[in-house]
Structure formats: structure tokens, C-alpha cells
Amino acid sequence: xxxxxxxxxxxxxxxxxxxxxxxxxxxxxxxxxxxxxxxxxxxxxxxxxxxxxxxxxxxxxxxxxxxxxxxxxxxxxxxxxxxxxxxxxxxxxxxxxxxxxxxxxxxxxxxxxxxxxxxxxxxxxxxxxxxxxxxxxxxxxxxxxxxxxxxxxxxxxxxxxxxxxxxxxxxxxxxxxxxxxxxxxxxxxxxxxxxxxxxxxxxxxxxxxxxxxxxxxxxxxxxxxxxxxxxxxxxxxxxxxxxxxxxxxxxxxxxxxxxxxxxxxxxxxxxxxxxxxxxxxxxxxxxxxxxxxxxxxxxxxxxxxxxxxxxxxxxxxxxxxxxxxxxxxxxxxxxxxxxxxxxxxxxxxxxxxxxxxxxxxxxxxxxxxxxxxxxxxxxxxxxxxxxxxxxxxxxxxxxxxxxxxxxxxxxxxxxxxxxxxxxxxxxxxxxxxxxxxxxxxxxxxxxxxxxxxxxxxx
Numbered sequence: 520x521x522x523x524x525x526x527x528x529x530x531x532x533x534x535x536x537x538x539x540x541x542x543x544x545x546x547x548x549x550x551x552x553x554x555x556x557x558x559x560x561x562x563x564x565x566x567x568x569x570x571x572x573x574x575x576x577x578x579x580x581x582x583x584x585x586x587x588x589x590x591x592x593x594x595x596x597x598x599x600x601x602x603x604x605x606x607x608x609x610x611x612x613x614x615x616x617x618x619x620x621x622x623x624x625x626x627x628x629x630x631x632x633x634x635x636x637x638x639x640x641x642x643x644x645x646x647x648x649x650x651x652x653x654x655x656x657x658x659x660x661x662x663x664x665x666x667x668x669x670x671x672x673x674x675x676x677x678x679x680x681x682x683x684x685x686x687x688x689x690x691x692x693x694x695x696x697x698x699x700x701x702x703x704x705x706x707x708x709x710x711x712x713x714x715x716x717x718x719x720x721x722x723x724x725x726x727x728x729x730x731x732x733x734x735x736x737x738x739x740x741x742x743x744x745x746x747x748x749x750x751x752x753x754x755x756x757x758x759x760x761x762x763x764x765x766x767x768x769x770x771x772x773x774x775x776x777x778x779x780x781x782x783x784x785x786x787x788x789x790x791x792x793x794x795x796x797x798x799x800x801x802x803x804x805x806x807x808x809x810x811x812x813x814x815x816x817x818x819x820x821x822x823x824x825x826x827x828x829x830x831x832x833x834x835x836x837x838x839x840x841x842x843x844x845x846x847x848x849x850x851x852x853x854x855x856x857x858x859x860x861x862x863x864x865x866x867x868x869x870x871x872x873x874x875x876x877x878x879x880x881x882x883x884x885x886x887x888x889x890x891x892x893x894x895x896x897x898x899x900x901x902x903x904x905x906x907x908x909x910x911x912x913x914x915x916x917x918x919x920x921x922x923x924x925x926x927x928x929x930x931x932x933x934x935x936x937x938x939x940x941x942x943x944x945x946x947x948x949x950x951x952x953x954x955x956x957x958x959x960x961x962x963x964x965x966x967x968x969x970x971x972x973x974x975x976x977x
Contacts, residue, residue, distance in 0.1 A: 531556070533556060535558050535560070537597040538560070538600075540606070544603070548676055562585045592612075595615075625699065627700070628702055634688055636683065637705050638688045639689045641708045641813070645859040646806045649798075649832070650708065650813075651689055653830060654689050656826045663686065664685075668691075669696065671691050694729040694730055702736060704734070705741050706744075709743075711749040711858075712749060742816065745763060765812075766809050783811070785811040795828040797828065798831070799867075802866070840970070841974060848948045852951075857883075860953040869896075871894065875901075876902035878902065878954055897923070904954050926941070935977075
């Protein structure tokens with residue numbers, strides 16, 4: 520299915536190539552393109568000081584740099600343009616480059632196009648990272664040489680010549696990456712679809728369409744895995760190009776995976792029982808069922824069980840940090856949407872002290888208030904969205920005639936200290952922000968690590 524990579528190598532040599540964004544996924548790409556003999560110009564909004572050492576290294580390798588506020592003004596006269604994932608394809612500079620004859624693409628698109636191995640692509644609003652990691656571990660335990668990439672792990676395009684036909688590749692794909700993708704993915708999963716990233720997408724419809732690109736180029740022998748319990752993913756079943764498997768925690772599914780009578784089932788076979796699963800919460804049972812479907816043609820039930828009963832979770836996802844004075848602290852910094860926070864809250868057996876708030880992705884917080892209020896003992900709010908979240912909870916307080924104590928603080932540090940102050944022995948404190956981190960931190964990992972540092976210093 521994949522094109523010959525030698526063809527790409529031949530075509531890229533001596534070409535004028537622009538790489539927009541000197542970030543995590545594009546740094547190895549720039550190095551790789553230089554090795555392949557391309558004339559590379561790297562573009563970034565950051566100035567020379569902020570780009571730092573990597574900019575110096577690139578200049579030594581002959582890479583031209585276009586930096587600063589007006590960095591896209593000179594995106595002219597290129598044969599190929601690699602865009603950064605979060606940049607919209609209708610950005611005027613990209614539209615102009617395309618009109619002038621440039622081939623506009625991304626690291627991920629070119630990787631999928633030329634990858635010789637079977638690809639397992641995973642997208643969705645919530646649960647992507649955990650499910651991607653589960654699928655990766657299941658394939659590995661079956662003995663395959665397995666690669667992991669996309670939104671997690673290493674950018675894989677620079678390793679393409681090391682990947683063999685018999686290997687397996689697992690990719691976590693965001694709506695941004697999928698927006699422009701028109702490439703073949705043999706095995707695709709959409710975990711669920713709920714409002715998210717409406718700061719970048721023009722609306723919910725565009726967001727859903729981006730997710731669907733994961734299976735648009737599939738063929739009749741390919742597999743699409745969909746969540747039966749989510750209205751949007753369930754409504755997509757008829758659009759599949761190949762085979763479909765569904766998973767559910769609410770109903771019995773004969774030709775997919777389900778949770779019934781305390782058992783996690785795949786088709787008519789029991790994989791394990793709930794008590795054997797180390798991951799907390801029903802949302803993780805959903806992630807496991809999804810993973811079983813995804814690997815059903817490649818992994819034995821025995822190896823599925825091995826991973827399901829041993830895997831304790833991914834960092835920053837309902838991650839236990841420590842216990843202080845009888846209070847347990849959990850880091851769920853990955854929860855950058857209200858639905859993900861609700862799933863995290865449901866994993867605990869009692870109401871918790873919740874630290875929430877952050878960057879505004881323009882998504883509503885009413886669902887968090889409606890579904891979360893009974894699971895919250897005290898709500899501590901911080902960041903750009905604190906007033907917006909408070910408003911949603913005030914509304915619920917009026918409707919339900921309840922009163923959740925809400926504390927608003929002006930720094931992340933104060934949020935942690937305040938949580939310690941109000942917590943009693945036996946309480947649970949969780950950082951589960953329901954928002955992205957960009958108002959205070961470069962990403963959710965740095966936010967989670969700062970939370971762990973503060974908790975460990977209590």
C-alpha cells in the first residue's frame with residue numbers, strides 16, 4: 520500500500536523546503552530533510568533568543584531561519600511546505616504558497632504515506648493517550664517490533680527507513696493532524712467525540728469531520744472501531760469503508776467488545792474480570808475494550824489479558840502522587856476537557872477536592888457542572904477560565920439548591936496550598952483541570968510535573 524520511500528528521497532533532494540514551526544515534531548524533521556539533501560528554511564514565531572541553541576545548530580547545518588512576529592511573510596518560492604500540526608490549512612500564507620505551486624503537507628501525512636508497516640490510528644476527544652499506550656503494549660507483548668508516535672512518543676518520519684513491513688505502528692492522532700490527512704490507515708479507532716478545541720476549529724461540524732478523516736481512505740478489508748455508547752461515533756457506523764467493530768460498557772455486543780456481568784468480553788470470549796484491572800474508572804474499561812477491538816486480528820486473548828491486568832496507567836492520568844496527613848493527591852493534568860475531567864471524577868469512590876481551570880478552548884463548562892457537582896467536595900479554580908467555570912457551577916447551585924464551596928486563587932501554587940489547607944484526613948485532592956494549560960504552562964506534562972513538585976514539597 521505504501522509508496523516507495525526512495526521516490527520521496529529522490530524528489531526532495533535539492534528542493535527548496537519550508538518547515539513551519541521549530542517544535543517537538545519538526546526538529547527531527549528538519550534534521551532529516553537536511554540529511555536527505557533538501558535546502559531547508561525553518562519558520563517560527565519565536566525570536567532567535569527563544570529558539571535558542573537549536574537555532575544555532577540548524578544555522579551551522581545550513582538551515583535558513585525566518586523568525587519573529589512576521590515570520591510567514593517570506594513563505595514564498597518553496598517547492599514543499601511542511602506545516603506544524605496546529606496551523607490551519609486555510610492560513611493565508613499557506614493558501615498563497617499552494618497557489619504559487621508549493622506542495623503543502625505535514626510530518627505525519629508523509630510518514631503515513633510512506634510507512635511500510637501496518638498502522639493503528641487512534642483518535643477521539645478523550646482516552647486517546649491511554650488507549651494508544653494499551654494498544655502499543657498489547658502488540659509488543661505479542662512479540663511484534665512496535666513503534667509509537669503521533670501526539671506521543673517520538674516523531675516517526677525520521678525513522679522511516681528503519682521500519683520494516685512486519686513491524687506495527689501505533690499513532691495517536693489529534694483533530695489538527697487529521698484535518699488535512701487523506702492517507703490510508705489500516706486500523707482506525709475513534710474513542711468518542713465531544714466538544715473540544717473549538718478555539719481552533721470553526722465549529723463542532725468541522726471538528727467531527729476532521730476526526731472522520733482517520734477512516735476516509737480505508738478499504739474493504741480495513742477495520743474501523745467505534746464507541747457504541749457515544750452518539751456521534753455510533754452515528755458514523757454507516758459511513759465505514761471496511762469492517763466495523765464497536766465497544767460498549769452499557770450493552771452486550773456479540774461482534775465487538777463489551778462489559779457485562781463484571782467481565783470484559785471480546786466477541787464471546789472473556790478477557791478478564793473488573794477486579795483484575797489496575798486502571799481506575801469506567802472510562803478506562805472503555806479504553807481497554809476499544810484496545811481489544813483494535814488489536815483483535817493481531818493479538819491473542821492471553822496477551823490482551825496480560826496488559827489489561829498489569830497496566831497501571833500513563834503519567835498525568837489519574838496518577839497517584841503521594842499521601843500527606845491522610846490525604847491522597849492525584850495528578851490528572853491530561854484532563855484538558857470537561858468530559859475527561861468528569862471521567863476522572865467518576866473513577867473515585869467519593870467526592871473530591873478538585874483543582875480546575877486553565878486556557879480557554881471555547882468549550883462550555885455546563886456539562887462539567889451538571890455531571891460533576893455530586894462528585895466534588897470543594898472546587899478550587901485557577902487560570903483564565905476560573906470565572907467561566909464558577910458561573911457554570913453557580914447556575915447548577917441555583918437549579919439543584921446545593922452549594923459546593925468554590926475557592927478562587929490567582930496562582931497555581933496557591934491552588935495546591937489551598938487544597939492542603941481545606942483537606943481533612945481521608946480526603947482526595949485531584950488536579951483535573953478540564954482545560955488546556957497554555958495560559959500558565961507550555962503543555963499538560965509541565966503542568967502535571969509542577970503539581971507533583973508542589974505536592975512532593977508539602
